[in-house]
Amino acid sequence: MNYEIRPAEERDVRAITDIYNEAVIRGGSSADLEPVSxxxxxxWVDSHQPRATYxxxxxxxxxxxxxxxxxxxxxxxxxFHQRAGYDGITELSYYIARRFHRQGLGTEMVRWLLDAAVERGFRHATTIIxxxxxxxxxxxxxxxxxRFGLLPAAVATAGDDTLHDMSYWVKTL
Structure with missing residues (x-):
């Protein structure tokens, strides 16, 4: 499959929103329970400042x-956290549209994000799943x-009236 990973631009906000909302509706990938505007x-995109770092x-x-x-x-x-002592940690997140699942795109996205984290001098990457x-x-x-932590059942729902465990993951870069 031919693919390109590139910086998001204003023209991409609609696709980002649609892909995210698909995950919200499907459940199990986001703690948002209703589609976002x-x-x-x-x-959310604009909050990633400075963009060269995030x-x-x-x-x-x-x-x-x-x-x-x-x-x-x-x-x-x-x-990862507003306190400066945590500046060496970044939180990684990714979403792939359902029709493109199991085609290696998630792998390529995570690889790109980890390489970018190393290039930016982060010491650790973390994610919540x-x-x-x-x-x-x-x-x-x-x-x-x-996996360094687990919030047991009864902490998060995926919009399906079922409570789920949340797992916390870390990687030293």
Missing amino acids: LDARRA PVVVIDVTDPATGERETAGFGSLSK YADNAGSVALMRAFGFT
């Missing part, structure tokens, strides 16, 4: 038959993340 997602990127795929490009997912490095999200858990393990 375009303005809310734009504010990138938001999209992964575009090109259909080899038609040459048409489509945004298949997005990812980001975010500030629904513990029963088998795909993301397997991906974190494949990249050498270690």
Whole structure:
């Protein structure tokens, strides 16, 4: 599959919103329970400052038959905590549109984000995942993340009236 990971631009906010909302509706990937507005997602993108340190990127795929490009997912490095002592840690997140699952794009996105974290001088990357999200858990393990915490059932819902464990993951860079 032909793909390109590139910095998100204003023109990408709609696709970022749509991909995120698809994950919200499907459940198990976001603690948001209702789809978010375009303005809310734009504010989220804009909150990644400075962008040189906290990138938001999209992964575009090109259909080899038609040459048409489509945004298949997005990812980001975010500030882990507001206190300066945590500045060596970044929070990694990524979302891939459902129809592009199991095609290696999540792997490529995580690889890109980890490389970007190293280039930016972060010492650790962390992420929070629904513990029963088998795909993301397997991906974190494949990249050498270690689960360092677990919030047991009764802490988070995915909008399906079921309470889920949340797992916390870290990787030394």
